[in-house]
Amino acid sequence: MRVVCVLASAVILACAASVSAQELTFRSIIDKSPLDVTPKPGEVVTDAVNAFRRTGQNPYTGKADAVAQGKKLYIEYCESCHMSDGSGRMGPSLIEDYHVYEEIKTDAGLFEIVFGGGFGAMQPFSKRLSQDEILKVMAYVRTLMKP
Numbered sequence: 381m382r383v384v385c386v387l388a389s390a391v392i393l394a395c396a397a398s399v400s401a402q403e404l405t406f407r408s409i410i411d412k413s414p415l416d417v418t419p420k421p422g423e424v425v426t427d428a429v430n431a432f433r434r435t436g437q438n439p440y441t442g443k444a445d446a447v448a449q450g451k452k453l454y455i456e457y458c459e460s461c462h463m464s465d466g467s468g469r470m471g472p473s474l475i476e477d478y479h480v481y482e483e484i485k486t487d488a489g490l491f492e493i494v495f496g497g498g499f500g501a502m503q504p505f506s507k508r509l510s511q512d513e514i515l516k517v518m519a520y521v522r523t524l525m526k527p
Protein backbone atom coordinates (compact mmCIF):
# COMPACT_ATOMS: atom_id res chain seq x y z
CA MET A 381 0.00 0.00 0.00
CA ARG A 382 2.77 2.37 0.94
CA VAL A 383 4.58 1.70 -2.35
CA VAL A 384 1.41 2.45 -4.27
CA CYS A 385 0.97 5.76 -2.44
CA VAL A 386 4.56 6.78 -3.04
CA LEU A 387 4.21 5.90 -6.70
CA ALA A 388 0.90 7.73 -6.97
CA SER A 389 2.28 10.89 -5.41
CA ALA A 390 5.32 10.75 -7.69
CA VAL A 391 2.99 10.61 -10.68
CA ILE A 392 0.93 13.52 -9.35
CA LEU A 393 4.07 15.60 -8.78
CA ALA A 394 5.39 14.78 -12.23
CA CYS A 395 2.03 15.73 -13.78
CA ALA A 396 1.88 18.99 -11.83
CA ALA A 397 5.39 19.89 -12.96
CA SER A 398 4.67 19.16 -16.60
CA VAL A 399 1.38 21.09 -16.55
CA SER A 400 2.98 24.20 -15.06
CA ALA A 401 5.84 24.12 -17.57
CA GLN A 402 3.71 23.23 -20.56
CA GLU A 403 3.42 25.83 -23.29
CA LEU A 404 0.58 26.00 -25.77
CA THR A 405 1.25 25.51 -29.45
CA PHE A 406 0.12 28.46 -31.56
CA ARG A 407 -0.79 27.68 -35.15
CA SER A 408 -0.95 29.54 -38.43
CA ILE A 409 -4.50 30.67 -39.09
CA ILE A 410 -4.06 29.71 -42.75
CA ASP A 411 -2.53 26.25 -42.79
CA LYS A 412 -2.52 25.32 -39.09
CA SER A 413 1.23 24.71 -39.13
CA PRO A 414 2.87 25.45 -35.75
CA LEU A 415 4.16 29.01 -35.40
CA ASP A 416 7.77 29.40 -34.34
CA VAL A 417 7.68 31.55 -31.21
CA THR A 418 11.46 31.46 -30.69
CA PRO A 419 12.36 35.05 -29.75
CA LYS A 420 14.11 37.18 -32.34
CA PRO A 421 17.74 38.07 -31.58
CA GLY A 422 17.72 40.54 -28.69
CA GLU A 423 13.99 40.07 -28.01
CA VAL A 424 13.14 39.85 -24.31
CA VAL A 425 10.57 37.22 -23.38
CA THR A 426 8.64 39.10 -20.71
CA ASP A 427 6.66 37.60 -17.83
CA ALA A 428 3.50 38.50 -19.74
CA VAL A 429 4.64 36.52 -22.78
CA ASN A 430 5.56 33.53 -20.62
CA ALA A 431 2.20 33.62 -18.86
CA PHE A 432 0.38 33.96 -22.18
CA ARG A 433 2.20 30.95 -23.63
CA ARG A 434 1.05 28.82 -20.72
CA THR A 435 -2.53 30.05 -20.39
CA GLY A 436 -3.49 31.51 -23.77
CA GLN A 437 -4.91 34.51 -21.86
CA ASN A 438 -3.48 37.96 -22.52
CA PRO A 439 -2.30 39.32 -19.14
CA TYR A 440 -2.38 42.87 -20.54
CA THR A 441 -6.14 42.91 -21.17
CA GLY A 442 -7.64 45.82 -19.25
CA LYS A 443 -4.24 47.03 -17.96
CA ALA A 444 -4.14 50.80 -18.63
CA ASP A 445 -0.37 51.13 -19.21
CA ALA A 446 -0.20 48.24 -21.63
CA VAL A 447 -3.36 49.40 -23.44
CA ALA A 448 -1.83 52.89 -23.86
CA GLN A 449 1.34 51.39 -25.35
CA GLY A 450 -0.78 49.09 -27.52
CA LYS A 451 -2.68 52.10 -28.83
CA LYS A 452 0.56 53.71 -30.03
CA LEU A 453 1.55 50.48 -31.77
CA TYR A 454 -1.92 50.16 -33.32
CA ILE A 455 -1.70 53.69 -34.74
CA GLU A 456 1.72 52.93 -36.22
CA TYR A 457 1.15 49.41 -37.53
CA CYS A 458 -2.57 48.65 -37.92
CA GLU A 459 -4.62 51.81 -38.33
CA SER A 460 -3.84 52.33 -42.02
CA CYS A 461 -5.82 49.22 -42.94
CA HIS A 462 -8.20 48.71 -40.02
CA MET A 463 -8.97 52.41 -39.24
CA SER A 464 -8.52 54.15 -35.91
CA ASP A 465 -11.75 52.74 -34.48
CA GLY A 466 -11.14 49.25 -35.92
CA SER A 467 -14.06 49.54 -38.36
CA GLY A 468 -11.88 48.52 -41.31
CA ARG A 469 -10.93 49.77 -44.74
CA MET A 470 -8.38 47.69 -46.64
CA GLY A 471 -8.43 45.27 -43.72
CA PRO A 472 -11.71 43.94 -42.35
CA SER A 473 -13.56 45.38 -39.37
CA LEU A 474 -12.12 44.16 -36.10
CA ILE A 475 -15.12 45.23 -34.05
CA GLU A 476 -18.26 43.81 -35.67
CA ASP A 477 -19.79 40.45 -34.82
CA TYR A 478 -18.84 39.08 -38.23
CA HIS A 479 -15.21 38.02 -38.51
CA VAL A 480 -13.09 36.44 -41.21
CA TYR A 481 -11.64 34.21 -38.51
CA GLU A 482 -13.73 33.05 -35.57
CA GLU A 483 -10.40 32.55 -33.77
CA ILE A 484 -10.28 36.33 -33.25
CA LYS A 485 -12.57 35.83 -30.25
CA THR A 486 -9.91 34.15 -28.10
CA ASP A 487 -6.61 35.74 -27.14
CA ALA A 488 -4.71 32.72 -28.45
CA GLY A 489 -6.51 33.02 -31.81
CA LEU A 490 -6.01 36.78 -32.02
CA PHE A 491 -2.31 36.25 -31.36
CA GLU A 492 -2.17 33.60 -34.08
CA ILE A 493 -3.68 36.03 -36.60
CA VAL A 494 -1.43 38.97 -35.71
CA PHE A 495 1.79 37.01 -35.13
CA GLY A 496 1.36 34.53 -37.99
CA GLY A 497 -0.58 36.71 -40.46
CA GLY A 498 -3.57 36.05 -42.68
CA PHE A 499 -4.02 36.23 -46.42
CA GLY A 500 -2.96 39.14 -48.60
CA ALA A 501 -2.10 42.41 -46.92
CA MET A 502 -2.37 40.91 -43.42
CA GLN A 503 1.29 40.14 -43.06
CA PRO A 504 2.76 38.24 -40.11
CA PHE A 505 3.77 40.77 -37.48
CA SER A 506 6.24 38.28 -35.99
CA LYS A 507 8.99 40.04 -37.90
CA ARG A 508 8.13 43.63 -37.01
CA LEU A 509 6.86 43.48 -33.44
CA SER A 510 8.05 41.64 -30.35
CA GLN A 511 5.62 39.14 -28.84
CA ASP A 512 5.23 41.48 -25.88
CA GLU A 513 4.24 44.30 -28.25
CA ILE A 514 1.74 42.02 -29.98
CA LEU A 515 0.09 41.30 -26.61
CA LYS A 516 -0.13 45.07 -25.99
CA VAL A 517 -1.66 45.76 -29.39
CA MET A 518 -4.12 42.91 -28.75
CA ALA A 519 -5.09 44.48 -25.41
CA TYR A 520 -5.82 47.71 -27.28
CA VAL A 521 -7.79 45.96 -30.04
CA ARG A 522 -9.99 44.39 -27.34
CA THR A 523 -10.89 47.90 -26.09
CA LEU A 524 -12.22 48.74 -29.60
CA MET A 525 -14.38 45.62 -29.87
CA LYS A 526 -18.04 45.76 -29.01
CA PRO A 527 -18.75 44.03 -25.69
Ligand code: HEC
Binds near residue numbers: 454480498501
Ligand atom coordinates in the same frame (compact mmCIF):
# COMPACT_ATOMS: atom_id res chain seq x y z
C1 HEC B 1 -1.65 46.53 -45.06
C2 HEC B 1 -2.94 46.35 -44.45
C3 HEC B 1 -3.03 45.74 -43.06
C4 HEC B 1 -2.33 46.09 -41.93
C5 HEC B 1 -1.26 47.15 -41.79
C6 HEC B 1 -2.86 45.26 -40.86
N1 HEC B 1 -3.83 44.44 -41.33
FE1 HEC B 1 -4.92 43.13 -40.23
N2 HEC B 1 -5.86 42.49 -41.92
C7 HEC B 1 -5.66 42.99 -43.19
C8 HEC B 1 -6.37 42.18 -44.15
C9 HEC B 1 -6.43 42.38 -45.66
C10 HEC B 1 -7.02 41.15 -43.39
C11 HEC B 1 -7.86 39.98 -43.93
C12 HEC B 1 -6.90 38.80 -44.03
C13 HEC B 1 -7.52 37.52 -44.52
O1 HEC B 1 -8.63 37.55 -45.05
O2 HEC B 1 -6.82 36.47 -44.37
C14 HEC B 1 -6.69 41.40 -42.00
C15 HEC B 1 -7.18 40.66 -40.94
C16 HEC B 1 -6.94 40.92 -39.61
C17 HEC B 1 -7.56 40.25 -38.50
C18 HEC B 1 -8.62 39.17 -38.61
C19 HEC B 1 -9.98 39.86 -38.71
C20 HEC B 1 -11.16 38.90 -38.74
O3 HEC B 1 -12.25 39.36 -39.08
O4 HEC B 1 -11.00 37.72 -38.44
C21 HEC B 1 -7.06 40.80 -37.36
C22 HEC B 1 -7.40 40.44 -35.92
C23 HEC B 1 -6.11 41.81 -37.75
N3 HEC B 1 -6.07 41.86 -39.12
C24 HEC B 1 -5.40 42.58 -36.86
C25 HEC B 1 -4.39 43.47 -37.26
C26 HEC B 1 -3.52 44.14 -36.32
C27 HEC B 1 -3.58 44.03 -34.81
C28 HEC B 1 -2.66 44.88 -37.07
C29 HEC B 1 -1.49 45.72 -36.59
C30 HEC B 1 -0.50 45.05 -35.78
C31 HEC B 1 -3.03 44.68 -38.47
N4 HEC B 1 -4.07 43.82 -38.54
C32 HEC B 1 -2.42 45.32 -39.54
C33 HEC B 1 -4.88 44.08 -43.52
C34 HEC B 1 -3.98 44.70 -42.67
